[in-house]
Amino acid sequence: MTAVETTETAAPAGDIPPALPPAVTGGAHKRRRRGSAFDRALPYLLLAPALIAILWLIGWPVVSVFVTSFRQLNLGELVRGEVVWTGIDNYVTVLQDERFWEVSLRTIVFTVSVVVASVSVGLGIALLMRVLTPWVRIALQIAMLCAWAMPILASTTVYQWMFDQNYGILNKTLVQLGFDSFAGYSWFSSGTSTLSVVGLLIIWQAIPFLAFSLYAGLVGIPRDLYEAAGIDGATGWQTFRAVTWPEIRSLLMMVTFLSTLWDFKVFAQIWVFREGGPSGESTTLPVLQYLEGIAKSHFGVAAAISVLMMVILGLITFQYLRKLLQTEEGKL
Amino acid sequence: MLKKSAANFTGIALALFFIFPTYWMVTSALKPKGTTITSDYDLIPFSVTFTNFVTAWTKPGFLSSLGNSLLVTLTAVVAAIVIGITAAVAMSRFAFRGRKSFLLLMLVAQMAPFEALLIPMFLMMRDLQLYEHLSSLILVYFAVTLPFCAWTLRGFVNGIPIELEEAAMVDGCGRWGAFQKVTLPLLGPGLVATSVFAFITAWNEFLFAKVLIRSQDSETLPVWLSGFQTAFGTDWGGAMAASVLFTVPALVFFLIVQRKMVAGVTAGAVKG
Numbered sequence: 084m085t086a087v088e089t090t091e092t093a094a095p096a097g098d099i100p101p102a103l104p105p106a107v108t109g110g111a112h113k114r115r116r117r118g119s120a121f122d123r124a125l126p127y128l129l130l131a132p133a134l135i136a137i138l139w140l141i142g143w144p145v146v147s148v149f150v151t152s153f154r155q156l157n158l159g160e161l162v163r164g165e166v167v168w169t170g171i172d173n174y175v176t177v178l179q180d181e182r183f184w185e186v187s188l189r190t191i192v193f194t195v196s197v198v199v200a201s202v203s204v205g206l207g208i209a210l211l212m213r214v215l216t217p218w219v220r221i222a223l224q225i226a227m228l229c230a231w232a233m234p235i236l237a238s239t240t241v242y243q244w245m246f247d248q249n250y251g252i253l254n255k256t257l258v259q260l261g262f263d264s265f266a267g268y269s270w271f272s273s274g275t276s277t278l279s280v281v282g283l284l285i286i287w288q289a290i291p292f293l294a295f296s297l298y299a300g301l302v303g304i305p306r307d308l309y310e311a312a313g314i315d316g317a318t319g320w321q322t323f324r325a326v327t328w329p330e331i332r333s334l335l336m337m338v339t340f341l342s343t344l345w346d347f348k349v350f351a352q353i354w355v356f357r358e359g360g361p362s363g364e365s366t367t368l369p370v371l372q373y374l375e376g377i378a379k380s381h382f383g384v385a386a387a388i389s390v391l392m393m394v395i396l397g398l399i400t401f402q403y404l405r406k407l408l409q410t411e412e413g414k415l
Numbered sequence: 416m417l418k419k420s421a422a423n424f425t426g427i428a429l430a431l432f433f434i435f436p437t438y439w440m441v442t443s444a445l446k447p448k449g450t451t452i453t454s455d456y457d458l459i460p461f462s463v464t465f466t467n468f469v470t471a472w473t474k475p476g477f478l479s480s481l482g483n484s485l486l487v488t489l490t491a492v493v494a495a496i497v498i499g500i501t502a503a504v505a506m507s508r509f510a511f512r513g514r515k516s517f518l519l520l521m522l523v524a525q526m527a528p529f530e531a532l533l534i535p536m537f538l539m540m541r542d543l544q545l546y547e548h549l550s551s552l553i554l555v556y557f558a559v560t561l562p563f564c565a566w567t568l569r570g571f572v573n574g575i576p577i578e579l580e581e582a583a584m585v586d587g588c589g590r591w592g593a594f595q596k597v598t599l600p601l602l603g604p605g606l607v608a609t610s611v612f613a614f615i616t617a618w619n620e621f622l623f624a625k626v627l628i629r630s631q632d633s634e635t636l637p638v639w640l641s642g643f644q645t646a647f648g649t650d651w652g653g654a655m656a657a658s659v660l661f662t663v664p665a666l667v668f669f670l671i672v673q674r675k676m677v678a679g680v681t682a683g684a685v686k687g
Contacts, residue, residue: 123511125505125509126505126509126511126514127505127511129501129502129504129505129509130501130502130505130506130517132498132501132502133498133499133501133502133521133561133565134502134517134520136498136557136558136561137520137521137524137558137561137562140554140555140557140558141524141527141532141558141562143535143539144532144535144536144539145527145532145535147535147538147539148531148532148534148535151534151535151538161538161541208429211422211425211426211429212426214418214419214422215422215423215426216419216423219423219426219427219430220426222426222427222430223426223427223429223430223433225430225434226429226430226431226432226433226434226437227430227433228669228670229433229434229437229666230433230434230436230437231669232615232662232665232666232668232669232670233436233437233440233662233665233666234615234618234619234637234661234662234665235619235621235637236619236621236636236637236640236641236658236661237440237640237658237659237661237662238436239641240640240643240654240655240657240658241436241437241439241440241655241658242436244439244440244443244651244654244655245436245439247651249454250451250452250453250454250651252439252458255454255456256456256458259456287432287433287436290433291433344526344528348528348530348531350530350621350622351619351621351622351637351641354621354625354641355621355641369530369531369622372530372531372533372534373533373622373626376533376534376537377533377537377626382534382537382538385533385534386534386535389531389532389533389534389535390531392528392530392531393528393531396528396531397528400523400526400528403526404522404523404526407522
């Protein structure tokens, strides 16, 4: 941090009309107080558009979701523009609904399984990539890149085709291998089976990011540490515990947190496969929020679900930020 | 030696696992009509045709949704990048009261759980009379990508020595001139990487696109493709061709900046 003092007189961000295009400017930060009023206001002018956008498009909805969760707001109230306060009724409705608990539990089990599987396989691949012959490594990287780059809706469509009941390549292959019972087998007849396919799709698409980031972290570990471990006669496992693990632990923590946040919020894949079915068995919290709020127009109840989701996500985010700020300390 | 070949074998198996859906998408799209839906075992295609691509391209809704997707994504990303740069410069080049709180706000905003803001966003867009308009999606995608763009660009601006700008100013450039002639060109690669990442986020988005837009004319490509059974029935070849067309722009961008992207996402996550 440079020791520059700014005075209170600097224009508060709120005074700047959002429509005013700010002048993009770079400047030296070792200026003294004698700068003109414009100079002192400049950083605020530069920040104003971003600040206004964030407060308007993120801050306000966050406030609004809490407020809405204490209102009775169905289609009727929305059309008539009525404001009906119901206190904590929406929460009572949601929390007393057995289905909510069932869905929450399913969401957590689903998220944890997907995160554990993708992070551990991702780490395994990152470690594996170090020992691969270069051309194999490049082939693997290209293959992973293709998986990573495929838009979610494209990959979901491809998976639907691969897992197709009658003509899907998977069932045909299984039959070829002698498992005749898979002829015409439906992978989407139960919630567990549907979520397993969705989970496989998500893991398949999540691993490339995880493997590439962890590999980047592994490559950064100084070679001489391994040489030293080799001289000391450490076994492969001991080297991993003593050299690799401490170097990669914080990175691993970060990508695990990020994966948890991402996988908890999955909507598109689950919705496109069976719209949360069959008979609601693959419904997770984001799908439930959509069903209550948008499909049934129970906005108040859905907002209560959103708030509960945000509480869970908030706890995870808080932990993540704490870790991040610990390692980032002084860099801010 | 045995260990090495076992590792290589695993590597090849994994490569096949990751590439297979792409392979299957492309080959299914290239198969002639009538040979896609078959009980024969057809892992390797023997004849190639492009008619499926013509079918997909001329399907009602494909071109308009492609246009909508491009319009929404590009507008949102350009806005997020322009406003993101100004914020990034302020965060990285100036010392001012409230700087730390602003950095923290950016960091938190970047983690904001947008999916959980579906209901208030929907209500807000309805109040603003933007419901059913593409501009509502532009606003949402702009908000989703802005904190990420600002935060990542800040990292890239930090990486450009301030002395370069100071030298330009000593040589008679104004602040704007110094930024435009020195910082902006050096920021090029970072700008590309950041905007590609933002592009992919918006290009993929499904939930808001589904909720905020209901008329077919304003659909984006993900929503159009999610209802491919309406358009294609059981014509999997056509659906796969549409998927290929949807993938190509994303893949091209990915290949350009793959290395930078890993660095961008994890920037700040690791010490040193």
